Amino acid sequence: MGAGAxxxxxxxxxxxVVERLRSMIMVGEYEPWGRLVxxxxxxxxxxxxxxxxxxxxxLEAEGLVExxxxxxxxxxxxxxxxxxxxxxxxxxxxxxAARRAAGRxxxxxxxxxxxxxxxxxxxxxRFSDRQxxxxxxxxxxxEFHGGIVEAGRNxxxxxxxxxxxxxxxxxxxxxxxxPEERQVSNHHHRQLLRxxxxxxxERAEIVMREHVYEGRDTVIRALEEGRE
Amino acid sequence: MGAGAxxxxxxxxxxxVVERLRSMIMVGEYEPWGRLVxxxxxxxxxxxxxxxxxxxxxLEAEGLVExxxxxxxxxxxxxxxxxxxxxxxxxxxxxxAARRAAGRxxxxxxxxxxxxxxxxxxxxxRFSDRQxxxxxxxxxxxEFHGGIVEAGRNxxxxxxxxxxxxxxxxxxxxxxxxPEERQVSNHHHRQLLRxxxxxxxERAEIVMREHVYEGRDTVIRALEEGRE
DNA sequence: ACGACGACTTTTGTATACAAAAATAATGTA
DNA sequence: TACATTATTTTTGTATACAAAAGTCGTCGT
Numbered sequence: 001m002g003a004g005a006x007x008x009x010x011x012x013x014x015x016x017v018v019e020r021l022r023s024m025i026m027v028g029e030y031e032p033w034g035r036l037v038x039x040x041x042x043x044x045x046x047x048x049x050x051x052x053x054x055x056x057x058x059l060e061a062e063g064l065v066e067x068x069x070x071x072x073x074x075x076x077x078x079x080x081x082x083x084x085x086x087x088x089x090x091x092x093x094x095x096x097a098a099r100r101a102a103g104r105x106x107x108x109x110x111x112x113x114x115x116x117x118x119x120x121x122x123x124x125x126r127f128s129d130r131q132x133x134x135x136x137x138x139x140x141x142x143e144f145h146g147g148i149v150e151a152g153r154n155x156x157x158x159x160x161x162x163x164x165x166x167x168x169x170x171x172x173x174x175x176x177x178x179p180e181e182r183q184v185s186n187h188h189h190r191q192l193l194r195x196x197x198x199x200x201x202e203r204a205e206i207v208m209r210e211h212v213y214e215g216r217d218t219v220i221r222a223l224e225e226g227r228e
Numbered sequence: 229m230g231a232g233a234x235x236x237x238x239x240x241x242x243x244x245v246v247e248r249l250r251s252m253i254m255v256g257e258y259e260p261w262g263r264l265v266x267x268x269x270x271x272x273x274x275x276x277x278x279x280x281x282x283x284x285x286x287l288e289a290e291g292l293v294e295x296x297x298x299x300x301x302x303x304x305x306x307x308x309x310x311x312x313x314x315x316x317x318x319x320x321x322x323x324x325a326a327r328r329a330a331g332r333x334x335x336x337x338x339x340x341x342x343x344x345x346x347x348x349x350x351x352x353x354r355f356s357d358r359q360x361x362x363x364x365x366x367x368x369x370x371e372f373h374g375g376i377v378e379a380g381r382n383x384x385x386x387x388x389x390x391x392x393x394x395x396x397x398x399x400x401x402x403x404x405x406x407p408e409e410r411q412v413s414n415h416h417h418r419q420l421l422r423x424x425x426x427x428x429x430e431r432a433e434i435v436m437r438e439h440v441y442e443g444r445d446t447v448i449r450a451l452e453e454g455r456e
Numbered sequence: 457a458c459g460a461c462g463a464c465t466t467t468t469g470t471a472t473a474c475a476a477a478a479a480t481a482a483t484g485t486a
Numbered sequence: 487t488a489c490a491t492t493a494t495t496t497t498t499g500t501a502t503a504c505a506a507a508a509g510t511c512g513t514c515g516t
Contacts, residue, residue: 014499015297037467048501053469054285061289063387069243070468070507085384092324156313159291160388242469265497276471281499298477298498 017045018055025064025075026167027131032077036065062163078166080223086166087216091209093161094145098192098208100152102201109151110196116144117189134175138167141174144189148196148208173215176222184214245273246283253292253303254395255359260305264293290391306394308451314394315444319437321389322373326420326436328380330429337379338424344372345417362403366395369402372417376424376436401443404450412442 021041024030036056038049045052056073059065067073078086105113120140127133142165149158177185188211195204221227249269252258264284266277273280284301287293295301306314333341348368355361370393377386405413416439423432449455 039467049468050500050502054281054499057282057285058289061286063384072468072508081383085382088382089384089388092320096320154313154316155309156291156317156392160317160392163391164384164388267497277498278470278472282469300478300498 014051014054017047017051018058020045021052021055021059022062022064022167025059026171027135028168028171030075032075032168034075036073036075038072064167078169080220082166083169083216083219083223086164086169087212087219089164090161090215091212093157093164094149094212095205095209097149097152097154097157097161098196099201099205100154101148102196102199102204104153105148105151105196109147110193113144113147113196114193116140116147117186117193120144120189121186130175134171137174138171141170148192151196169219170215172222173219176227177218181214181218185211188214242279242282245275245279246286248273249280249283249287250290250292250395253287254399255363256396256399258303260303260396262303264301264303266300292395306397308448310394311397311444311447311451314392314397315440315447317392318389318443319440321385321392322377322440323433323437325377325380325382325385325389326424327429327433328382329376330424330427330432332381333376333379333424337375338421341372341375341424342421344368344375345414345421348372348417349414358403362399365402366399369398376420379424397447398443400450401447404455405446409442409446413439416442 030036038052038056042049042052056065056067060067060073064076065073066076120137123133123137127136145161145165146158149161188207191207192204192211195201195207258264266280266284270277270280284293284295288295288301292304293301294304348365351361351365355364373389373393374386377389416435419435420432420439423429423435
């Protein structure tokens, strides 16, 4: 099932409205700080304003949009400051998760992580469309990192990270990764797997923090160079 | 101002609906896992279902309620597992904030923290109503901890913590604090102030983590002993 | 030309109406 | 009586209607 354009026939349920809006914002379909007019969104999604408003409040809580009372919702943009803040927290939270995961991950979970990491390494020449490839990579990456968080056995941590990982940023990062930067990222994934397999929580945390900081630096380079 | 019955006259704005619902849930006015029927809430708040639904989505994002599609919202309850998870994260996040704050806090911010801590120590015999006193203490405590987070200069951290600090838990903790437990808490606050004043981030983090863990243990004791 | 004021348009916020789903009560059957 | 099945009621989800606020544009006066 394609997540493409609105087919006009189907009535989207509330959960789907949230999903579609999130995806559109994530891939940059709406400009940062651009206004999100409720009726426009409603029409383009084939629903009334009611579920749209709900979705917007939801997305505000997730940090993807900003709502000013009596003025409306805008796509949340970000500057350098935000990049530093977000990655500071990701390093903290994901590092913590990795440390906890080391002693708790099951064989099955570990094998899944290894498989995902392997798939990511074998992405070369799998897609023709760059944007599609990026979306796939981001999804896999989320599965990898989410799997580690899951293995960390703190049920609250997952939700917290979902609200911290700035999807547009991550998308941008993956979109602009150079082959070298990808290699570094994959290398970190392998290191992470080794640490987890050895049950070395301390090292897992260190590697994870390094991994996150690498991602941050990629984003910063991309922003500074103005890559497109 | 009492948060008692609806006065029937005033029309509450959306922000106020969220506020009032949050407060009611925080002080345990609604049973954990108890259903929150939209029309009931709407009537008791003197508004229609529309703003109530919005408020519920908001509170779900904050983690205070849980919404199951087509079934409705319930007050999110918590068990022992949740207590461990939540305080694990609070220790991590607030410890991090404290470390960062040490090198960044301004004189003015610091003095405010000191004043708040002093007020908390002088609470004895200030209130006649226990619940009111608790509410006041929780508010002060939030100001103290929030101030440290603020001084940590990571704009995302505040929002994250708001979603991590389980208000009903904190309320319970303060409600059941014994005089000894209060003393310990105040002592930690003083230690924290000293560390911040000295610019010793490492020690601030250690003290903060200890402080959070003390709070956790209080809650656990309260739950196990079934204090009321 | 520039800025203040006011009519008009757009957009948000809330209430209400109705459809769909779930929960509950009632009925029939073994 | 116990259980399955079917009405009935309750509750949620969505659409629409209207009121309030914000934004826009044109006019007028200096």
